[in-house]
Amino acid sequence: AARAAAPRGTRVALGACELGGEALALMGGPCSVESREQIVATANYIAAYGATGLRGGAYKPRTSPYAFQGLGQEGVLLLREAGDASGLPVITEVMDPADVEAMLPFVDCFQIGARNMSSAPLLRAVGRAGKPVLLKRGPSATLEEFVLAAEYVLLEGNPHVILCERGIRTFETATRNTLDLNAVPVLKAMTHLPLVVDPSHGTGRRDAVIPMARAAVAAGADGIIVEVHPDPASALSDGAQSLHFPEFRRLAEELGPVARAV
Ligand code: PEP
Ligand code: MN
Numbered sequence: 001a002a003r004a005a006a007p008r009g010t011r012v013a014l015g016a017c018e019l020g021g022e023a024l025a026l027m028g029g030p031c032s033v034e035s036r037e038q039i040v041a042t043a044n045y046i047a048a049y050g051a052t053g054l055r056g057g058a059y060k061p062r063t064s065p066y067a068f069q070g071l072g073q074e075g076v077l078l079l080r081e082a083g084d085a086s087g088l089p090v091i092t093e094v095m096d097p098a099d100v101e102a103m104l105p106f107v108d109c110f111q112i113g114a115r116n117m118s119s120a121p122l123l124r125a126v127g128r129a130g131k132p133v134l135l136k137r138g139p140s141a142t143l144e145e146f147v148l149a150a151e152y153v154l155l156e157g158n159p160h161v162i163l164c165e166r167g168i169r170t171f172e173t174a175t176r177n178t179l180d181l182n183a184v185p186v187l188k189a190m191t192h193l194p195l196v197v198d199p200s201h202g203t204g205r206r207d208a209v210i211p212m213a214r215a216a217v218a219a220g221a222d223g224i225i226v227e228v229h230p231d232p233a234s235a236l237s238d239g240a241q242s243l244h245f246p247e248f249r250r251l252a253e254e255l256g257p258v259a260r261a262v
Contacts, residue, residue, distance in 0.1 A: 001150045001161070006192035012132050012160045014109055015089030017052035017223075019162050020194030024259040025223025027053035027091060027196070028248055031238035032060055032068065033075035036082075041230050043086035045245050050252040053109070054079070054088040055225060059095045060237060061115045068236040073102060080106040091134055091225075097125035104129055114138050114166055114201070117149050127156025134162045134225070136198070139169040143183055147191055163187060163195045164225060165216075167202035176204020176241070179212050184219040196223035200241045206232070209243060210251050217258045226251065 011020040019025050028046045033039045033056040043054045058075025060068065071078070076092060083090035089108035094100055095116060103110070109132040116122055117138035126133045133153050137146045150161045165184065167177025179202030187195050197216035199209045213224045229235045229242040243251065 001147050001154060001191040001193055003188075003190060003192050008192075010159065010192045010194065012162050012194050014053055014091075014132055014162075015087075019196065019222050023052075024217060024255060025052045025196060026050060026252060026255065027055050027223065027225040028228040028243075029055035029091075030057075030229045030235065031227050031242065032057045032070055032236050033079050033092075034071070034236050036078050038230055039078050039082040040085050042228055042245075043082035043088055045230075046228060046248055047086035047088050049249045051088060051248075052223070053091055053225075054083050054086065055091045055111070055227075056082070057093050057237070059093055059099065061093065061095055061113045062237065073099075076103050076106050083108070094122070094126065097121050100125045100129050104131065107131065109134055109162070112136060117141055118145065120152055123149060123152035124156055127153040127158040130158050130160075132160040132162060133158065134164055134196070136164045136166045137168070137180075137183070139167070139177060141168075143186055143190065147187070150191070150193060161193050163191070163193050164198055165195065165202070165221075166198040175208065177202055179203055179216075181212075181215055181219050184216060184221050188220055194222040196225050197221045198225045200225075200227040200238065204241050206241055206243060206247070209241065210247065210254060213251055214254060214258050217255055218262055220262060224251075224255065
């Protein structure tokens with residue numbers, strides 16, 4: 001993953017977008033896939049306003065075992081349907097190496113969640129699967145540990161790794177996490193891998209998502225991944241940080257000029 005191995009940077013193709021290339025990637029979607037109506041409506045809306053990818057969780061790594069755990073494989077199939085309906089490639093989290101095979105035909109990019117960043121068996125499994133991997137930084141991982149986790153995927157012969165900064169645990173409680181934008185220029189110098197920023201989990205607050213997305217792009221991120229929901233107040237997970245549809249449209253409009261200025 002060292003920058004010296006590919007000084008001009010690696011590009012990872014995801015649908016029509018090349019992460020690490022000229023165009024900014026903009027991936028959006030609900031925290032959890034909840035129903036066909038919810039995911040198809042979200043996919044069609046964000047595709048109309050410039051999204052390059054659709055995210056949606058089916059296997060959810062919830063802090064509480066009593067919270068909604070996701071629709072599982074049924075959610076994966078609904079996400080695929082919404083991806084096909086909107087023309088967007090789909091990104092979803094895998095938590096168990098045993099699920100990779102069943103998910104593989106329906107998924108364009110496997111997300112490794114922050115809680116599983118350093119799970120070697122899972123990293124090896126998505127490495128062997130060969131499809132793009134969105135690797136999220138663990139909430140207490142140093143940048144060196146984060147890059148070493150990416151090496152597990154690369155070592156299986158899968159070069160399609162996208163890093164994702166999603167906030168780290170600090171003493172601050174006004175926000176869910178502290179979005180570490182230092183990571184953007186520092187990781188860019190350390191590695192040749194494309195890097196996206198998740199201001200939804202990075203802040204936990206809807207009102208902070210657009211400002212921090214702009215800041216991430218200004219810092220040099222290759223893309224943004226955000227949570228969007230047709231009705232955040234009724235979301236089964238992460239409603240407080242999910243954008244309403246018109247806010248996604250505003251985000252897309254505001255990122256264009258920032259991306260052109262950097
Ligand atoms: C998510 O993307 O919904 C998620 C659970 O993210 P993280 O692993 O960064 O907490
Ligand atoms: Mn979430």
